[in-house]
Amino acid sequence: MNDRRNFIKSTGIVAGGLWLAPSLLQAKQGIAASDRVRVALIGCNNMGFGILRHHLALPVVDCVALCDIDQNVLDRRITEVETATGKKPERYTDFRLLLERSDVDAVIIGTPDHWHCLIAVAACRAGKDVYVEKPMANTIGECELMVNAKNQYNRIMQVGQQQRSGQGFIEARDLVMNGYIGKVRKVNIWSNFNYGLGNLIQPATPLPEGVDYDFWLGPAPSRSFNPNRFHGSWRHFWDYGGGLMSDWGVHLLDMAIWVEENPAVPSKVLTYAANVNKENRDRDTFDTMNVLYPKKDFLINYDMNGGLETGPYGKPYGIGYVGEKGTLVVNRGGYEIYPEWDPEAKAPKIEAKKLEVMTESHNLHVANFVECIKTRNEPICPPEAGRIAALHAHIPNIAARIGAEELIWDETKREFTGNAAANKLIWPNYRAPWILPKITS
Ligand SMILES: NC(=O)c1ccc[n+]([C@@H]2O[C@H](COP(=O)([O-])OP(=O)(O)OC[C@H]3O[C@@H](n4cnc5c(N)ncnc54)[C@H](O)[C@@H]3O)[C@@H](O)[C@H]2O)c1
Numbered sequence: 001m002n003d004r005r006n007f008i009k010s011t012g013i014v015a016g017g018l019w020l021a022p023s024l025l026q027a028k029q030g031i032a033a034s035d036r037v038r039v040a041l042i043g044c045n046n047m048g049f050g051i052l053r054h055h056l057a058l059p060v061v062d063c064v065a066l067c068d069i070d071q072n073v074l075d076r077r078i079t080e081v082e083t084a085t086g087k088k089p090e091r092y093t094d095f096r097l098l099l100e101r102s103d104v105d106a107v108i109i110g111t112p113d114h115w116h117c118l119i120a121v122a123a124c125r126a127g128k129d130v131y132v133e134k135p136m137a138n139t140i141g142e143c144e145l146m147v148n149a150k151n152q153y154n155r156i157m158q159v160g161q162q163q164r165s166g167q168g169f170i171e172a173r174d175l176v177m178n179g180y181i182g183k184v185r186k187v188n189i190w191s192n193f194n195y196g197l198g199n200l201i202q203p204a205t206p207l208p209e210g211v212d213y214d215f216w217l218g219p220a221p222s223r224s225f226n227p228n229r230f231h232g233s234w235r236h237f238w239d240y241g242g243g244l245m246s247d248w249g250v251h252l253l254d255m256a257i258w259v260e261e262n263p264a265v266p267s268k269v270l271t272y273a274a275n276v277n278k279e280n281r282d283r284d285t286f287d288t289m290n291v292l293y294p295k296k297d298f299l300i301n302y303d304m305n306g307g308l309e310t311g312p313y314g315k316p317y318g319i320g321y322v323g324e325k326g327t328l329v330v331n332r333g334g335y336e337i338y339p340e341w342d343p344e345a346k347a348p349k350i351e352a353k354k355l356e357v358m359t360e361s362h363n364l365h366v367a368n369f370v371e372c373i374k375t376r377n378e379p380i381c382p383p384e385a386g387r388i389a390a391l392h393a394h395i396p397n398i399a400a401r402i403g404a405e406e407l408i409w410d411e412t413k414r415e416f417t418g419n420a421a422a423n424k425l426i427w428p429n430y431r432a433p434w435i436l437p438k439i440t441s
Contacts, residue, residue, distance in 0.1 A: 037370055040065040041108045042119055043094045044077040045231050047133055048110010051160065054366035056085060057107070062368060064104050067092035070231075071210030094211060095119050099126040106156075108375055109133060114220050114428070115238040117142035120157070121437040125151040129156040129373050131366070135246045136386035140394050141427035141436075143387040144414065148439040150383050158369040158379040159386030160259040161254045163332070165368055166361030167254060172321075172330040176259045180350060181323025181337065186319040187256040188312070189249075189302045196244035196306020198283030199228045219430035225231035228282040236283035238401070243285025244306050246393040248317060254381075254389040255319045255330070256293075256300045265391045266293040266300075269407050273400035277307045302396075325349040334358050398425045 016104045037060055041052045044066050055061045063081050066089045068074045074091055083090040099107070099122055106129040109119050115388040117137045123130050130150075136159045137143045150157040163169045173393040176184060207213055207225045216230070217223070220239040227233070235241035257263045270292040277287055287306035290297060318331040326339040326349060334356045339348035365380065372379040391409070399407045399422070408417040430436050 004008055022399055030244075035060060035374060037061050037373055038064045038103055038105045039108060040089075040098055040101070040104045040106075041077075041094075041110060042067045042098065043109060043111030043115070044068045045070070045073045046110070047160070048108055049077055050131070050362065051108050051110060051131060051366060052081075054363045055370065056081070057363065058367060058370055062087065063089045065090040065098050065101065066094055067095050067098045069093055069212040070208075070261060072208070073231075093215070096122065099123055099128065104128055106131065106369075112216075112234045112240045113138040113242070113246070115440045117146055117195055118219060118430075118434060118437065120146050121149040122437065124153040124155045124157070126154065127155075128399045129369075130164065131158045131160065131369050132383075132386075133160040134386065135242065135393055136383055137390060138241060138246075139426065139428045140391055140398075140414075143390050144441075145381070145437055145439050146386055147383045148441045149437070150258040151441070156369070156372045156376065156379060157383045158365065158372070159381045159383055159389075160365070161194075161251060161386060161389060162361045162365035163251055163255060164258065164361075164380045164385075165365035166332070166358060167364075168335055168355050168358035169361070170329060171355060172328055172335045173255075173258055175337070175353070176321045176323070176328060180325070181321060182325035182340075182349070183330050184259065184298045184321050184323050186299045186301055186320075186322040187259070188322060189252045189256060190304070190311045190315075190317060191244060191248045191252055191302070192305040192308045192311045192316045193244060193248060194307055196285075196287055196304070197277055198243075198281045198285070199233045200280050201282045202226070202228060204309065204432035214278055216433070217432035219322075219428065219436075221431055226282075232280075236285050238284045238397075241285075242393055242397045243283065244287070245285070245289060245397050246390070248269040249302065249304060250389050250393045252317065252319055253300065253302065253392040254385075257385075257388055257392065260297050261319065262296070263385065263388050264296070265388055265409055265411050266295060266395065267295055267409055267411065269395045269399060269409070270405060271396040271407070272405065273396070285397070286400050289396060289400060293392065299394075326352075332358050398422050401425065 039055050107123045109132040116132050120130050120132050143310050204226045213225045235247050272290045273286040274288040289304040291302040313329050315331050321328045326337050330336045337353045339350045339352055342349045368380045402421040410417050
Protein backbone atom coordinates (compact mmCIF):
# COMPACT_ATOMS: atom_id res chain seq x y z
CA MET A 1 0.00 0.00 0.00
CA ASN A 2 2.92 2.32 0.73
CA ASP A 3 4.19 1.86 -2.78
CA ARG A 4 0.73 2.59 -4.09
CA ARG A 5 0.45 5.77 -2.03
CA ASN A 6 3.88 6.92 -3.26
CA PHE A 7 2.78 6.21 -6.81
CA ILE A 8 -0.34 8.28 -6.35
CA LYS A 9 1.76 11.11 -4.89
CA SER A 10 4.46 10.94 -7.54
CA THR A 11 1.98 10.82 -10.38
CA GLY A 12 0.26 14.02 -9.35
CA ILE A 13 -3.03 12.72 -8.03
CA VAL A 14 -2.48 14.74 -4.85
CA ALA A 15 -2.65 17.99 -6.83
CA GLY A 16 -3.18 20.98 -4.60
CA GLY A 17 -3.35 18.81 -1.47
CA LEU A 18 -6.99 18.20 -2.26
CA TRP A 19 -6.72 14.51 -2.81
CA LEU A 20 -9.25 12.42 -0.92
CA ALA A 21 -7.36 9.58 0.75
CA PRO A 22 -8.42 6.26 -0.81
CA SER A 23 -10.04 5.10 2.42
CA LEU A 24 -12.08 8.31 2.62
CA LEU A 25 -13.07 8.02 -0.98
CA GLN A 26 -14.03 4.42 -0.38
CA ALA A 27 -16.21 5.35 2.59
CA LYS A 28 -17.76 8.25 0.66
CA GLN A 29 -18.64 6.05 -2.27
CA GLY A 30 -19.79 3.05 -0.22
CA ILE A 31 -17.45 0.66 -1.99
CA ALA A 32 -16.90 -2.62 -0.14
CA ALA A 33 -13.18 -3.34 0.06
CA SER A 34 -13.81 -7.07 -0.27
CA ASP A 35 -15.06 -6.90 -3.87
CA ARG A 36 -12.26 -6.41 -6.33
CA VAL A 37 -12.83 -4.57 -9.60
CA ARG A 38 -10.45 -5.68 -12.35
CA VAL A 39 -9.75 -3.05 -14.98
CA ALA A 40 -7.73 -2.86 -18.18
CA LEU A 41 -6.57 0.24 -20.02
CA ILE A 42 -6.67 0.63 -23.81
CA GLY A 43 -4.65 3.66 -24.98
CA CYS A 44 -2.04 4.38 -22.33
CA ASN A 45 -0.07 7.49 -23.32
CA ASN A 46 -1.69 10.38 -21.54
CA MET A 47 -5.27 10.82 -20.30
CA GLY A 48 -6.07 7.12 -20.26
CA PHE A 49 -3.18 6.52 -17.88
CA GLY A 50 -4.28 9.43 -15.70
CA ILE A 51 -7.68 7.79 -15.41
CA LEU A 52 -6.06 4.43 -14.59
CA ARG A 53 -4.08 6.12 -11.80
CA HIS A 54 -7.33 7.33 -10.26
CA HIS A 55 -8.70 3.78 -10.46
CA LEU A 56 -5.59 2.42 -8.77
CA ALA A 57 -5.95 4.98 -5.99
CA LEU A 58 -9.08 3.08 -4.97
CA PRO A 59 -8.08 0.09 -2.85
CA VAL A 60 -10.69 -2.15 -4.51
CA VAL A 61 -9.26 -1.86 -8.02
CA ASP A 62 -6.67 -4.09 -9.70
CA CYS A 63 -5.13 -3.45 -13.09
CA VAL A 64 -5.12 -6.67 -15.10
CA ALA A 65 -3.85 -5.54 -18.50
CA LEU A 66 -2.63 -2.63 -20.61
CA CYS A 67 -3.04 -2.29 -24.37
CA ASP A 68 -1.39 0.13 -26.78
CA ILE A 69 -0.18 0.04 -30.37
CA ASP A 70 3.02 1.84 -29.29
CA GLN A 71 5.47 -0.55 -27.58
CA ASN A 72 7.38 2.39 -26.05
CA VAL A 73 4.27 3.66 -24.29
CA LEU A 74 3.42 0.11 -23.20
CA ASP A 75 6.90 -0.56 -21.75
CA ARG A 76 6.83 2.68 -19.77
CA ARG A 77 3.33 2.26 -18.41
CA ILE A 78 3.69 -1.45 -17.53
CA THR A 79 6.79 -0.63 -15.48
CA GLU A 80 4.98 2.21 -13.71
CA VAL A 81 2.01 0.01 -12.77
CA GLU A 82 4.25 -2.85 -11.63
CA THR A 83 6.37 -0.51 -9.49
CA ALA A 84 3.30 1.01 -7.89
CA THR A 85 1.20 -2.07 -7.28
CA GLY A 86 3.70 -4.92 -7.22
CA LYS A 87 1.71 -6.66 -9.98
CA LYS A 88 2.72 -6.66 -13.61
CA PRO A 89 -0.25 -6.10 -15.93
CA GLU A 90 -0.51 -8.30 -19.05
CA ARG A 91 0.64 -6.68 -22.26
CA TYR A 92 -1.59 -6.31 -25.35
CA THR A 93 -1.26 -4.54 -28.67
CA ASP A 94 -4.65 -5.75 -29.96
CA PHE A 95 -7.66 -4.74 -27.84
CA ARG A 96 -9.73 -7.60 -29.30
CA LEU A 97 -7.49 -10.16 -27.60
CA LEU A 98 -7.63 -8.22 -24.34
CA LEU A 99 -11.43 -8.24 -24.48
CA GLU A 100 -11.41 -12.06 -24.66
CA ARG A 101 -10.13 -12.22 -21.08
CA SER A 102 -12.80 -13.29 -18.61
CA ASP A 103 -11.00 -11.63 -15.69
CA VAL A 104 -11.54 -8.06 -16.91
CA ASP A 105 -14.61 -6.35 -15.42
CA ALA A 106 -14.14 -2.95 -17.03
CA VAL A 107 -12.03 -1.17 -19.62
CA ILE A 108 -10.83 2.41 -19.73
CA ILE A 109 -10.66 3.79 -23.28
CA GLY A 110 -7.93 6.43 -23.58
CA THR A 111 -7.35 6.23 -27.34
CA PRO A 112 -7.90 9.09 -29.81
CA ASP A 113 -11.58 9.78 -30.52
CA HIS A 114 -11.81 7.87 -33.82
CA TRP A 115 -11.38 4.60 -31.92
CA HIS A 116 -13.84 5.18 -29.08
CA CYS A 117 -16.93 3.67 -30.71
CA LEU A 118 -15.36 0.51 -32.11
CA ILE A 119 -13.63 -0.34 -28.85
CA ALA A 120 -16.56 0.62 -26.62
CA VAL A 121 -19.08 -1.43 -28.60
CA ALA A 122 -16.71 -4.43 -28.68
CA ALA A 123 -16.19 -4.07 -24.93
CA CYS A 124 -19.96 -3.98 -24.26
CA ARG A 125 -20.39 -7.09 -26.44
CA ALA A 126 -17.67 -8.81 -24.44
CA GLY A 127 -19.58 -8.01 -21.22
CA LYS A 128 -17.22 -5.31 -19.94
CA ASP A 129 -18.20 -2.02 -18.34
CA VAL A 130 -16.64 1.02 -19.98
CA TYR A 131 -15.05 4.31 -18.94
CA VAL A 132 -14.67 6.16 -22.24
CA GLU A 133 -12.94 9.48 -22.61
CA LYS A 134 -14.71 12.50 -24.09
CA PRO A 135 -15.87 13.34 -26.69
CA MET A 136 -17.55 9.98 -26.54
CA ALA A 137 -17.08 9.47 -30.30
CA ASN A 138 -15.81 11.28 -33.36
CA THR A 139 -19.13 11.31 -35.23
CA ILE A 140 -22.82 11.77 -34.44
CA GLY A 141 -23.73 8.26 -35.62
CA GLU A 142 -21.09 6.55 -33.49
CA CYS A 143 -22.45 8.27 -30.36
CA GLU A 144 -25.82 6.67 -31.05
CA LEU A 145 -24.25 3.23 -31.51
CA MET A 146 -22.53 3.52 -28.15
CA VAL A 147 -25.76 4.43 -26.36
CA ASN A 148 -27.44 1.45 -28.03
CA ALA A 149 -24.58 -0.91 -27.15
CA LYS A 150 -24.66 0.13 -23.50
CA ASN A 151 -28.41 -0.55 -23.38
CA GLN A 152 -28.43 -3.75 -25.44
CA TYR A 153 -25.65 -5.38 -23.44
CA ASN A 154 -26.79 -3.88 -20.14
CA ARG A 155 -23.43 -2.33 -19.30
CA ILE A 156 -22.28 0.58 -17.16
CA MET A 157 -20.71 3.30 -19.30
CA GLN A 158 -19.21 6.49 -17.91
CA VAL A 159 -18.13 9.25 -20.29
CA GLY A 160 -15.07 11.24 -19.16
CA GLN A 161 -16.85 14.60 -18.75
CA GLN A 162 -15.46 14.76 -15.23
CA GLN A 163 -16.55 18.34 -14.49
CA ARG A 164 -19.93 16.80 -13.59
CA SER A 165 -18.20 15.26 -10.57
CA GLY A 166 -16.39 18.44 -9.50
CA GLN A 167 -17.69 19.86 -6.22
CA GLY A 168 -17.33 23.48 -7.39
CA PHE A 169 -19.21 22.79 -10.63
CA ILE A 170 -21.90 20.96 -8.64
CA GLU A 171 -22.25 23.94 -6.25
CA ALA A 172 -22.43 26.32 -9.22
CA ARG A 173 -25.06 24.20 -10.90
CA ASP A 174 -27.12 24.00 -7.69
CA LEU A 175 -27.05 27.78 -7.34
CA VAL A 176 -28.23 28.20 -10.93
CA MET A 177 -30.87 25.46 -10.75
CA ASN A 178 -32.18 26.71 -7.39
CA GLY A 179 -32.82 30.13 -8.89
CA TYR A 180 -30.15 32.07 -6.96
CA ILE A 181 -29.23 34.19 -10.00
CA GLY A 182 -32.85 34.38 -11.18
CA LYS A 183 -34.14 33.19 -14.51
CA VAL A 184 -31.23 32.28 -16.77
CA ARG A 185 -31.52 33.92 -20.18
CA LYS A 186 -28.11 33.04 -21.62
CA VAL A 187 -25.13 30.79 -21.01
CA ASN A 188 -21.97 32.38 -22.38
CA ILE A 189 -19.09 29.99 -22.96
CA TRP A 190 -15.60 30.96 -24.07
CA SER A 191 -12.71 28.68 -24.89
CA ASN A 192 -9.37 30.31 -25.76
CA PHE A 193 -6.29 28.12 -25.93
CA ASN A 194 -2.99 28.51 -27.74
CA TYR A 195 -2.80 24.81 -28.59
CA GLY A 196 -5.95 25.22 -30.73
CA LEU A 197 -3.70 26.29 -33.62
CA GLY A 198 -2.18 22.82 -33.86
CA ASN A 199 1.51 22.05 -34.45
CA LEU A 200 3.80 23.77 -36.90
CA ILE A 201 4.00 21.94 -40.22
CA GLN A 202 6.87 19.47 -40.13
CA PRO A 203 8.21 16.95 -42.62
CA ALA A 204 7.34 13.29 -42.36
CA THR A 205 9.76 11.34 -40.17
CA PRO A 206 10.48 7.61 -40.19
CA LEU A 207 7.98 5.61 -38.20
CA PRO A 208 9.24 5.33 -34.61
CA GLU A 209 10.34 1.81 -33.77
CA GLY A 210 7.70 -0.17 -31.93
CA VAL A 211 4.75 1.76 -33.38
CA ASP A 212 2.03 0.01 -35.41
CA TYR A 213 0.76 3.10 -37.22
CA ASP A 214 -1.66 1.17 -39.40
CA PHE A 215 -3.34 -0.08 -36.23
CA TRP A 216 -3.27 3.46 -34.78
CA LEU A 217 -5.11 4.67 -37.92
CA GLY A 218 -7.52 1.72 -37.69
CA PRO A 219 -10.85 2.75 -39.27
CA ALA A 220 -9.42 6.14 -40.42
CA PRO A 221 -8.03 6.60 -43.95
CA SER A 222 -4.61 5.12 -44.68
CA ARG A 223 -1.68 7.56 -44.81
CA SER A 224 2.03 7.75 -44.19
CA PHE A 225 3.34 8.67 -40.76
CA ASN A 226 3.78 12.27 -39.65
CA PRO A 227 4.31 13.12 -35.94
CA ASN A 228 1.62 15.82 -36.22
CA ARG A 229 -0.92 13.09 -36.86
CA PHE A 230 0.06 11.05 -33.84
CA HIS A 231 0.22 11.27 -30.03
CA GLY A 232 -1.47 14.39 -28.73
CA SER A 233 -1.75 16.46 -31.91
CA TRP A 234 -4.13 14.09 -33.75
CA ARG A 235 -7.02 16.13 -32.28
CA HIS A 236 -6.58 18.82 -34.98
CA PHE A 237 -7.55 16.49 -37.86
CA TRP A 238 -11.14 15.52 -38.74
CA ASP A 239 -10.19 11.86 -39.29
CA TYR A 240 -9.37 11.45 -35.58
CA GLY A 241 -10.85 14.40 -33.66
CA GLY A 242 -12.73 17.69 -33.81
CA GLY A 243 -10.18 20.33 -32.73
CA LEU A 244 -10.66 22.72 -29.83
CA MET A 245 -14.44 22.49 -30.33
CA SER A 246 -14.70 18.81 -29.39
CA ASP A 247 -11.66 18.83 -27.08
CA TRP A 248 -12.50 21.67 -24.66
CA GLY A 249 -15.82 22.80 -26.10
CA VAL A 250 -17.47 19.53 -25.20
CA HIS A 251 -16.54 19.92 -21.49
CA LEU A 252 -17.77 23.51 -21.34
CA LEU A 253 -20.94 22.97 -23.36
CA ASP A 254 -21.72 20.04 -21.07
CA MET A 255 -21.96 22.52 -18.19
CA ALA A 256 -24.65 24.49 -20.07
CA ILE A 257 -26.64 21.38 -20.95
CA TRP A 258 -26.38 20.30 -17.31
CA VAL A 259 -28.58 23.19 -16.14
CA GLU A 260 -31.32 22.58 -18.71
CA GLU A 261 -34.55 21.22 -17.31
CA ASN A 262 -34.69 18.57 -20.02
CA PRO A 263 -31.23 18.36 -21.57
CA ALA A 264 -31.56 17.93 -25.32
CA VAL A 265 -29.71 17.93 -28.60
CA PRO A 266 -30.12 21.41 -30.14
CA SER A 267 -32.68 21.53 -32.94
CA LYS A 268 -31.12 24.65 -34.47
CA VAL A 269 -27.45 25.65 -34.50
CA LEU A 270 -25.98 28.84 -35.99
CA THR A 271 -22.27 28.63 -36.71
CA TYR A 272 -19.70 31.22 -37.78
CA ALA A 273 -16.26 29.70 -38.29
CA ALA A 274 -12.97 30.98 -39.64
CA ASN A 275 -9.29 30.19 -39.81
CA VAL A 276 -7.61 33.39 -38.74
CA ASN A 277 -4.18 31.91 -38.11
CA LYS A 278 -3.22 28.96 -40.25
CA GLU A 279 0.23 30.08 -41.30
CA ASN A 280 2.65 27.15 -41.06
CA ARG A 281 0.11 25.24 -39.00
CA ASP A 282 -0.79 21.65 -39.62
CA ARG A 283 -4.47 21.17 -38.91
CA ASP A 284 -7.88 20.63 -40.52
CA THR A 285 -9.96 22.12 -37.72
CA PHE A 286 -11.00 25.76 -37.22
CA ASP A 287 -9.26 28.18 -34.84
CA THR A 288 -12.17 30.63 -34.63
CA MET A 289 -15.79 29.69 -34.01
CA ASN A 290 -18.86 31.45 -32.68
CA VAL A 291 -21.90 29.28 -32.25
CA LEU A 292 -25.43 30.07 -31.10
CA TYR A 293 -27.67 27.32 -29.78
CA PRO A 294 -31.19 28.62 -29.11
CA LYS A 295 -32.50 26.13 -26.53
CA LYS A 296 -35.88 25.87 -24.83
CA ASP A 297 -34.65 27.33 -21.52
CA PHE A 298 -32.00 29.80 -22.71
CA LEU A 299 -29.57 30.74 -25.45
CA ILE A 300 -26.11 29.14 -25.43
CA ASN A 301 -23.50 31.48 -26.87
CA TYR A 302 -20.15 29.76 -27.56
CA ASP A 303 -17.03 31.76 -28.44
CA MET A 304 -13.78 29.92 -29.34
CA ASN A 305 -10.33 31.26 -30.23
CA GLY A 306 -7.40 28.93 -30.83
CA GLY A 307 -4.10 30.78 -30.48
CA LEU A 308 -5.36 33.27 -27.87
CA GLU A 309 -5.43 32.85 -24.11
CA THR A 310 -7.21 35.89 -22.72
CA GLY A 311 -10.93 36.05 -22.24
CA PRO A 312 -13.78 37.64 -20.29
CA TYR A 313 -13.37 38.03 -16.50
CA GLY A 314 -9.60 37.55 -16.99
CA LYS A 315 -10.10 33.86 -17.71
CA PRO A 316 -8.97 32.01 -20.85
CA TYR A 317 -12.02 29.77 -20.66
CA GLY A 318 -15.20 29.66 -18.65
CA ILE A 319 -18.94 29.48 -18.43
CA GLY A 320 -21.07 32.49 -17.54
CA TYR A 321 -24.65 31.74 -16.54
CA VAL A 322 -26.43 35.04 -17.12
CA GLY A 323 -29.43 35.41 -14.80
CA GLU A 324 -31.84 38.25 -14.12
CA LYS A 325 -30.31 38.79 -10.67
CA GLY A 326 -26.68 38.14 -11.45
CA THR A 327 -24.11 36.25 -13.50
CA LEU A 328 -22.31 33.18 -12.19
CA VAL A 329 -18.91 32.64 -13.81
CA VAL A 330 -17.23 29.28 -13.32
CA ASN A 331 -14.18 27.44 -14.57
CA ARG A 332 -11.81 24.83 -13.11
CA GLY A 333 -10.29 27.50 -10.86
CA GLY A 334 -13.51 28.34 -9.02
CA TYR A 335 -16.68 30.38 -9.39
CA GLU A 336 -17.82 33.90 -8.68
CA ILE A 337 -21.22 35.58 -8.73
CA TYR A 338 -21.51 39.12 -10.08
CA PRO A 339 -24.83 40.53 -8.81
CA GLU A 340 -27.05 42.80 -10.89
CA TRP A 341 -27.71 46.25 -9.43
CA ASP A 342 -31.27 47.08 -8.40
CA PRO A 343 -31.70 50.78 -9.24
CA GLU A 344 -34.86 51.15 -7.16
CA ALA A 345 -33.59 49.45 -4.03
CA LYS A 346 -30.15 50.98 -4.70
CA ALA A 347 -28.60 47.65 -3.73
CA PRO A 348 -27.31 44.51 -5.40
CA LYS A 349 -30.12 42.12 -6.29
CA ILE A 350 -28.29 39.22 -4.60
CA GLU A 351 -25.27 38.70 -2.39
CA ALA A 352 -21.98 38.11 -4.20
CA LYS A 353 -20.45 34.67 -3.68
CA LYS A 354 -17.07 33.24 -4.53
CA LEU A 355 -15.31 29.87 -4.46
CA GLU A 356 -11.63 30.26 -5.24
CA VAL A 357 -10.34 26.72 -5.09
CA MET A 358 -11.84 23.86 -7.00
CA THR A 359 -11.31 20.27 -5.98
CA GLU A 360 -9.97 17.63 -8.34
CA SER A 361 -12.82 15.97 -10.19
CA HIS A 362 -11.31 13.07 -12.15
CA ASN A 363 -10.90 11.05 -8.94
CA LEU A 364 -14.56 11.45 -7.97
CA HIS A 365 -15.72 10.70 -11.51
CA VAL A 366 -13.69 7.48 -11.47
CA ALA A 367 -14.93 6.61 -7.97
CA ASN A 368 -18.50 7.10 -9.19
CA PHE A 369 -17.81 4.72 -12.11
CA VAL A 370 -16.37 2.04 -9.82
CA GLU A 371 -19.28 2.43 -7.43
CA CYS A 372 -21.72 2.00 -10.34
CA ILE A 373 -19.90 -1.11 -11.53
CA LYS A 374 -20.83 -2.58 -8.16
CA THR A 375 -24.32 -1.15 -7.66
CA ARG A 376 -25.33 -1.20 -11.38
CA ASN A 377 -26.76 2.29 -10.87
CA GLU A 378 -26.50 4.86 -13.64
CA PRO A 379 -23.23 6.83 -13.47
CA ILE A 380 -22.98 10.62 -13.35
CA CYS A 381 -22.26 10.89 -17.09
CA PRO A 382 -23.96 8.04 -18.97
CA PRO A 383 -23.58 7.88 -22.77
CA GLU A 384 -26.99 9.52 -23.26
CA ALA A 385 -25.54 12.67 -21.63
CA GLY A 386 -22.21 12.21 -23.41
CA ARG A 387 -24.05 12.02 -26.73
CA ILE A 388 -25.92 15.29 -26.15
CA ALA A 389 -22.67 17.08 -25.26
CA ALA A 390 -20.80 15.55 -28.23
CA LEU A 391 -23.54 16.64 -30.66
CA HIS A 392 -23.20 20.22 -29.42
CA ALA A 393 -19.62 20.01 -30.74
CA HIS A 394 -20.15 17.86 -33.83
CA ILE A 395 -23.06 19.85 -35.30
CA PRO A 396 -21.16 23.18 -35.51
CA ASN A 397 -18.06 21.36 -36.73
CA ILE A 398 -20.13 19.86 -39.56
CA ALA A 399 -21.61 23.28 -40.33
CA ALA A 400 -18.12 24.78 -40.47
CA ARG A 401 -16.83 21.99 -42.71
CA ILE A 402 -19.59 22.36 -45.29
CA GLY A 403 -19.85 26.16 -45.01
CA ALA A 404 -23.43 26.20 -43.69
CA GLU A 405 -24.41 28.94 -41.25
CA GLU A 406 -27.57 27.26 -40.03
CA LEU A 407 -28.22 23.57 -39.45
CA ILE A 408 -31.53 22.11 -38.31
CA TRP A 409 -31.28 18.78 -36.48
CA ASP A 410 -34.26 16.41 -36.45
CA GLU A 411 -33.82 14.28 -33.33
CA THR A 412 -36.66 11.92 -34.32
CA LYS A 413 -35.25 11.16 -37.75
CA ARG A 414 -31.67 11.50 -36.51
CA GLU A 415 -30.72 13.62 -39.51
CA PHE A 416 -30.30 17.21 -40.63
CA THR A 417 -33.33 18.71 -42.33
CA GLY A 418 -32.77 19.62 -45.98
CA ASN A 419 -28.98 19.41 -45.99
CA ALA A 420 -27.53 16.41 -47.85
CA ALA A 421 -23.93 17.57 -47.35
CA ALA A 422 -24.38 17.69 -43.58
CA ASN A 423 -26.12 14.32 -43.55
CA LYS A 424 -23.11 12.76 -45.28
CA LEU A 425 -20.99 13.61 -42.23
CA ILE A 426 -23.26 11.97 -39.64
CA TRP A 427 -21.57 8.60 -40.07
CA PRO A 428 -17.89 7.79 -40.58
CA ASN A 429 -16.55 5.77 -43.52
CA TYR A 430 -14.56 3.02 -41.86
CA ARG A 431 -11.52 1.71 -43.68
CA ALA A 432 -11.53 -2.07 -44.22
CA PRO A 433 -11.15 -4.42 -42.51
CA TRP A 434 -12.82 -2.35 -39.78
CA ILE A 435 -16.61 -2.42 -39.94
CA LEU A 436 -19.00 0.02 -38.31
CA PRO A 437 -20.86 -2.00 -35.64
CA LYS A 438 -24.60 -2.58 -36.23
CA ILE A 439 -26.70 -2.07 -33.13
CA THR A 440 -30.25 -0.79 -33.12
CA SER A 441 -31.98 0.92 -30.22
N1 LIG B 1 -11.29 14.30 -19.72
C1 LIG B 1 -10.30 15.12 -19.99
O1 LIG B 1 -10.10 16.13 -19.33
C2 LIG B 1 -9.37 14.78 -21.12
C3 LIG B 1 -8.12 15.42 -21.23
C4 LIG B 1 -7.28 15.04 -22.29
C5 LIG B 1 -7.69 14.08 -23.21
N2 LIG B 1 -8.91 13.50 -23.10
C6 LIG B 1 -9.35 12.48 -24.06
O2 LIG B 1 -8.59 11.30 -23.85
C7 LIG B 1 -8.41 10.61 -25.09
C8 LIG B 1 -6.93 10.39 -25.32
O3 LIG B 1 -6.28 11.63 -25.45
P1 LIG B 1 -4.72 11.76 -25.15
O4 LIG B 1 -4.41 13.19 -25.07
O5 LIG B 1 -4.38 10.87 -24.00
O6 LIG B 1 -4.11 11.13 -26.51
P2 LIG B 1 -2.66 10.51 -26.75
O7 LIG B 1 -2.42 10.58 -28.21
O8 LIG B 1 -1.66 11.14 -25.86
O9 LIG B 1 -2.82 8.99 -26.29
C9 LIG B 1 -3.59 8.05 -26.99
C10 LIG B 1 -2.99 6.68 -26.83
O10 LIG B 1 -3.85 5.72 -27.47
C11 LIG B 1 -3.02 4.80 -28.18
N3 LIG B 1 -3.82 4.14 -29.21
C12 LIG B 1 -4.25 4.62 -30.40
N4 LIG B 1 -4.99 3.69 -31.05
C13 LIG B 1 -5.01 2.59 -30.25
C14 LIG B 1 -5.60 1.31 -30.36
N5 LIG B 1 -6.33 0.95 -31.43
N6 LIG B 1 -5.41 0.42 -29.37
C15 LIG B 1 -4.66 0.75 -28.28
N7 LIG B 1 -4.07 1.95 -28.11
C16 LIG B 1 -4.26 2.86 -29.09
C17 LIG B 1 -1.90 5.66 -28.71
O11 LIG B 1 -0.80 4.89 -29.13
C18 LIG B 1 -1.61 6.52 -27.48
O12 LIG B 1 -0.73 5.87 -26.62
C19 LIG B 1 -9.08 11.47 -26.15
O13 LIG B 1 -10.36 11.00 -26.42
C20 LIG B 1 -9.12 12.85 -25.51
O14 LIG B 1 -10.15 13.66 -26.01
C21 LIG B 1 -9.74 13.82 -22.06
